[in-house]
Amino acid sequence: MNFAAALAPVAVFGLLLAILLIALLHRREFAGATRLAAPPAPIRFQRVLMWRAVAGTILVIVLFFAGQPPAKVAIIIGGLLLLTRRVRSERVYAQIDWSLLLMLAGFFIIVAGAERSLLIAAAGRLQLDRLPVLSALTAILSNVISNVPAVIVLRSFVDSLHDPE
Secondary structure (H helix, E strand, O other): OHHHHHHHHHHHHHHHHHHHHHHHHOHHHHHOOOOOOOOOOOOOOOHHHHHHHHHHHHHHHHHHHOOOOHHHHHHHHHHHHHOOOOOOHHHHHHOOOHHHHHHHHHHHHHHHHHHHOHHHHHHHOOOOOOHHHHHHHHHHHHHHHOHHHHHHHHHHHHHOOOOOO
């Protein structure tokens, strides 16, 4: 909570600065009186499946707060949501973004390899309790192995610091 309170003014300032710069740099686009309007797309949904998804989401939240392992809860509830007789399995599986799943699996492989590499072991010997060192290492890792794997790799180092906040 202290972290959010400390950075809230910075976030608000950044948001207002972005709005101001967009308004100044793209003034012509906002000056015109004509508005672009897209025709409303027809909304098709299956009410039963929607309520199953809502119930699944509520169940996931309850189980998370009950202390159940998040990975176990996610795979079980996700698997149960995929089981349906209202929609053919082929249509369900066609909606899955397989390239995104493959990318996430690759991230976990990269993280496991990075944690076992000598480079990460050497990074652990740096003075990560100093903010400039931690910031520089985070920037380097984020650009080399991407943001999510970098955070997962650095999590073990941050947990061991005397003040992880």
